[in-house]
Amino acid sequence: MSGLTFDxxxxxxxxxxxxxxxxxxxxxxxxxxxxxxxxxxxLALSVAWQAYIQDAHHLYxxxxxxxxxxxxxxxxGLHRIIxxxxxxxxxxxxxxxxxxxxxxxxxxxxxxxLMLRVTPEADPLAREDLAFALSIILLGLLVMVxxxxxxxxxxGFMSLENGLVLAATGAKGMPLVVEISxxxxxxxAFIVIGVFLFRIRERFxxxxxxxxxxxxxxxx
Amino acid sequence: xxxxxxxxxxxxxxxxxxxxxxxxxxxxxxxxxxVNVAASLLTLLAALSLFVTxxxxxxxxxxxxxxxxxxxxxxxxxxxxxxVFSASYIGHELETxxxxxxxxxxxxxxxxIMMFGMNLAFVSNNIGLMWVAVELATLTTVLMVGIYRTHExxxxxxxxxxxxxxxxALALFGTILVYMAAQPVVGxxxxxxxxxxxxxxxxxFDPALLSVAFIFLLLGYGTKVGLAPLHAWxxxxxxxxxxxxxAVLSGLLLNVALYAVLRFKLLLAANPQAIGPGPxxxxxxLTSLIFAAFMLYRRRDIKRLFAxxxxxxxxxxxxxxxxxxxxxxxxxxxxxxxxxxxKSAIFFAVGHIAQVxxxxxxxxxxxxxxxxxxxxxxxVIGVVAIAGLPPxxxxxxxxxxxxSTFARHPWLAIPLVFxxxxxxxxxxxxxxxxxxxxxRGGMAPVEASYVPMYSHLALVFAAGIYLPAPLVAxxxxxxxxxx
Numbered sequence: 001m002s003g004l005t006f007d008x009x010x011x012x013x014x015x016x017x018x019x020x021x022x023x024x025x026x027x028x029x030x031x032x033x034x035x036x037x038x039x040x041x042x043l044a045l046s047v048a049w050q051a052y053i054q055d056a057h058h059l060y061x062x063x064x065x066x067x068x069x070x071x072x073x074x075x076x077g078l079h080r081i082i083x084x085x086x087x088x089x090x091x092x093x094x095x096x097x098x099x100x101x102x103x104x105x106x107x108x109x110x111x112x113x114l115m116l117r118v119t120p121e122a123d124p125l126a127r128e129d130l131a132f133a134l135s136i137i138l139l140g141l142l143v144m145v146x147x148x149x150x151x152x153x154x155x156g157f158m159s160l161e162n163g164l165v166l167a168a169t170g171a172k173g174m175p176l177v178v179e180i181s182x183x184x185x186x187x188x189a190f191i192v193i194g195v196f197l198f199r200i201r202e203r204f205x206x207x208x209x210x211x212x213x214x215x216x217x218x219x220x
Numbered sequence: 221x222x223x224x225x226x227x228x229x230x231x232x233x234x235x236x237x238x239x240x241x242x243x244x245x246x247x248x249x250x251x252x253x254x255v256n257v258a259a260s261l262l263t264l265l266a267a268l269s270l271f272v273t274x275x276x277x278x279x280x281x282x283x284x285x286x287x288x289x290x291x292x293x294x295x296x297x298x299x300x301x302x303x304v305f306s307a308s309y310i311g312h313e314l315e316t317x318x319x320x321x322x323x324x325x326x327x328x329x330x331x332x333i334m335m336f337g338m339n340l341a342f343v344s345n346n347i348g349l350m351w352v353a354v355e356l357a358t359l360t361t362v363l364m365v366g367i368y369r370t371h372e373x374x375x376x377x378x379x380x381x382x383x384x385x386x387x388x389a390l391a392l393f394g395t396i397l398v399y400m401a402a403q404p405v406v407g408x409x410x411x412x413x414x415x416x417x418x419x420x421x422x423x424x425f426d427p428a429l430l431s432v433a434f435i436f437l438l439l440g441y442g443t444k445v446g447l448a449p450l451h452a453w454x455x456x457x458x459x460x461x462x463x464x465x466x467a468v469l470s471g472l473l474l475n476v477a478l479y480a481v482l483r484f485k486l487l488l489a490a491n492p493q494a495i496g497p498g499p500x501x502x503x504x505x506l507t508s509l510i511f512a513a514f515m516l517y518r519r520r521d522i523k524r525l526f527a528x529x530x531x532x533x534x535x536x537x538x539x540x541x542x543x544x545x546x547x548x549x550x551x552x553x554x555x556x557x558x559x560x561x562x563k564s565a566i567f568f569a570v571g572h573i574a575q576v577x578x579x580x581x582x583x584x585x586x587x588x589x590x591x592x593x594x595x596x597x598x599x600v601i602g603v604v605a606i607a608g609l610p611p612x613x614x615x616x617x618x619x620x621x622x623x624s625t626f627a628r629h630p631w632l633a634i635p636l637v638f639x640x641x642x643x644x645x646x647x648x649x650x651x652x653x654x655x656x657x658x659x660r661g662g663m664a665p666v667e668a669s670y671v672p673m674y675s676h677l678a679l680v681f682a683a684g685i686y687l688p689a690p691l692v693a694x695x696x697x698x699x700x701x702x703x
Contacts, residue, residue, distance in 0.1 A: 114432065115432075117428070118426075118428035118429050118432050119400070119426070119428075119429055121404070121426060122400060122404075122426075122429070126400065130396075130397075130400065133393075137389065137390075137393060144382070144386070150378065153382060157382070157385055157386070160386070160389055163393075164392050164393060164396070167396045168392075171396055171399050171400050171403065172403065173408025173409055173412075174399050174403075174408075174412075174413075175348065175409060175410040175412075175413055176348035176349070176352075176413065179348070180348065180351070180352065180392065183352050183355060187355065187359065187385065190359060191385070194366075194377075194378070194381065
C-alpha cells in the first residue's frame with residue numbers, strides 16, 4: 001500500500017476521533033447536531049476512501065447511506081423535532097466538561113493500547129482503523145452517559161454507530177457490511193421516530209431517563 | 221416424505237414471517253388472536269419435525285445441529301403456549317380499554333415477527349446474520365413494551381431501547397473482531413463469518429484478538445441476557461409491557477442472547493491460547509445472582525419481583541455454563557429449560573392476577589388462594605418451583621449446579637449457595653403475603669386460560685420426578701458438545 005493512500009485513510013479516521021471529542025463539549029443541542037452532521041460527512045468520506053482503495057464497490061452504498069441519511073436527513077429531522085418540542089436550550093450535562101474531556105482522553109488511550117497490542121499481525125491500516133473505531137465507540141458511550149437528554153443520547157448513539165461502520169469497513173472484505181449499515185439505519189430511524197411520535201418531551205415531565213425508579217417507588 | 225421434500229428450517233422461518241404479514245392486514249381481534257395461536261402451533265410442529273426429518277448440510281447462512289434444536293423446540297413451545305395465554309389476556313385488555321383494536325393488530329403482527337427473529341437467530345450459521353436477527357427480535361419487543369403508551373411504558377421502552385442498542389453495538393464490534401481474527405486464516409469473504417467454518421479453524425486464530433472479541437460479545441449479548449451490571453432495562457421492560465411479552469422476554473429472549481454467548485464461547489474454547497471464557501462467565505453469573513437476590517427484597521411491584529428473579533436465574537445459568545464440563549453444562553441446560561417453563565407460567569398467572577386485582581402492587585394483593593384458587597395455587601406452585609424447592613425441576617437443576625461446583629471448586633460454591641438462599645428467602649416471604657391470609661383487592665371471578673400455565677407447571681413437576689432416558693441422553697450429548 002502506498003504511503004499516500006494510507007495517510008489519507010489515517011487522516012480521515014483520526015478526524016473522526018477529533019470530531020467525537022468536539023461532541024463532548026458542545027453545550028447546545030443545535031451545535032451538537034451540527035457537529036454530528038460533520039461526523040457523518042467525514043465518515044462518508046472515510047468509507048468512500050476505503051471503497052476506493054479496497055476496490056469494494058458495495059461500500060459506496062454504505063458511504064451514500066452515511067452521507068444522505070446521517071449527514072442530512074437525520075440532522076434536519078432532529079432540528080425540527082427540537083423546535084417542535086421546544087428544547088433548544090442548554091444541554092444539562094450530568095458531568096462537567098473538564099472531567100468528561102479527561103475521561104475521553106483516558107478512553108482513547110485505553111483503546112489505542114488495547115487494540116494496537118492485540119493486533120500486531122493484522123494489516124496496519126485495518127489495525128489503526130480498529131483502534132480509532134474503538135475510540136469513537138467509547139467516546140460515543142461517554143456522550144450517552146454524560147447527557148441526560150433523550151435527543152443528545154440519540155446523537156451519542158449515532159456517533160457510536162459511526163465508529164462501528166468505520167470498523168466494519170476497515171475489516172477488509174467483511175461481508176454483510178451494507179446489510180448491517182442498513183439495519184442500523186433502520187434502528188436509528190426507529191429511535192428518532194420514537195422520540196418524535198411518543199413526544200418524549202411532551203409526555204414526560206423531563207426527558208430524564210432516570211425518573212422511572214422514582215415513579216415506581218423503588219429508588220435505588 | 222413422499223414426493224416433495226419438507227423443509228423444516230424454512231417452515232420455522234416462513235410460518236412466522238407469513239403469519240405476521242397476514243396478521244397485519246386482519247381487522248378482527250378474535251380472528252387475529254386465533255391466527256396467532258394457529259401460526260405458533262404450526263411453527264412448533266415444524267420445530268418438532270426437526271427431530272425426525274433429515275438435517276440440511278450447514279450452509280453459509282443456516283445451520284441445524286444438536287445444540288440449537290433444543291433451543292428452537294423450547295422457543296416455539298413457549299411461543300405457542302404464550303400465544304394461547306395472550307388470546308385470553310388481550311381480550312380482557314380490550315374490554316377494559318387499555319388497548320384498542322388497531323393496537324392489537326400491531327401487537328399480533330409484532331409477536332410473529334419477534335418469533336421469526338428469535339428462530340432466525342437460533343438457526344443462523346453466520347455470526348453477522350445472527351446479530352441482525354437478535355437486533356430484529358429486540359426491536360419488536362421494544363415496540364411491544366411501549367404499547368400501552370403510558371408515561372411509564374414509554375419510559376421503560378426508551379430505557380430498554382437505549383441499553384439494548386448499546387449492547388447490540390458492542391456485540392457488533394465483537395463480531396467484527398471475530399471476523400478480523402478469522403480473516404487471515406479463513407480468507408476474505410462470507411466464509412470468515414460462517415460459524416461452522418470458524419469452529420473448525422479457530423485453533424489457528426490470533427488468540428489475543430479472539431479474547432478481546434469475546435469480552436465485547438459477552439458484554440454486548442450479556443446486556444440482553446440481563447447480566448448485572450448491565451441489567452437496568454430488564455425490570456422496567458418486564459413490568460410495564462403487556463404480560464405475555466414479559467413471559468416471552470423472560471422465557472425466550474434472554475435465552476436467545478444466551479445462545480449467542482454460548483456459540484462464541486465454543487469458538488473461544490476451540491483456541492487453546494485464548495483466555496478461558498469460563499472465569500468471566502462465572503464472575504458475571506455470580507454477580508448477577510447475588511445482586512438480584514438482594515434486590516428481590518425491596519420490590520413493591522409483582523412483575524418487577526419476578527423480573528429480578530429472572531436476572532437471578534440467568535446468573536445461575538451463565539455460572540453453570542461458565543463452569544463448563546459435562547455435569548455443569550447439563551445442569552445449565554436443564555436449568556435454562558426449567559426456568560423458561562416456570563417463569564413463563566408464573567407470568568401467565570401474574571398477568572391474570574394483575575387484571576383481576578387491577579394492580580401490580582404486592583401490598584394490595586392478598587389471599588389469592590382463597591379468592592382465586594386456580595390462579596393462587598398456580599402462583600404458589602410456580603414460586604415454590606422457581607425458589608428451588610423439591611420435588612420440582614428447578615430443585616434438580618440447581619442441585620446439579622451446586623454439587624458439580626462443590627466437586628470442582630468448593631470455594632465458588634459458597635457464594636453460589638449464599639445467593640440461592642437469599643433469593644429463596646425473598647421469594648417465599650413475598651409469596652406468603654400474596655397467596656395466603658385475608659383476601660384483599662378485586663374479587664371478580666376470572667376468565668383465565670389455565671391450560672398454558674398448568675401444562676408448564678406439570679412439565680416442570682414431571683421433570684423433577686423423572687426425566688425420560690432419551691431426553692437425558694440428548695442433554696448429555698449437547699452438554700458434551702458445549703465442552
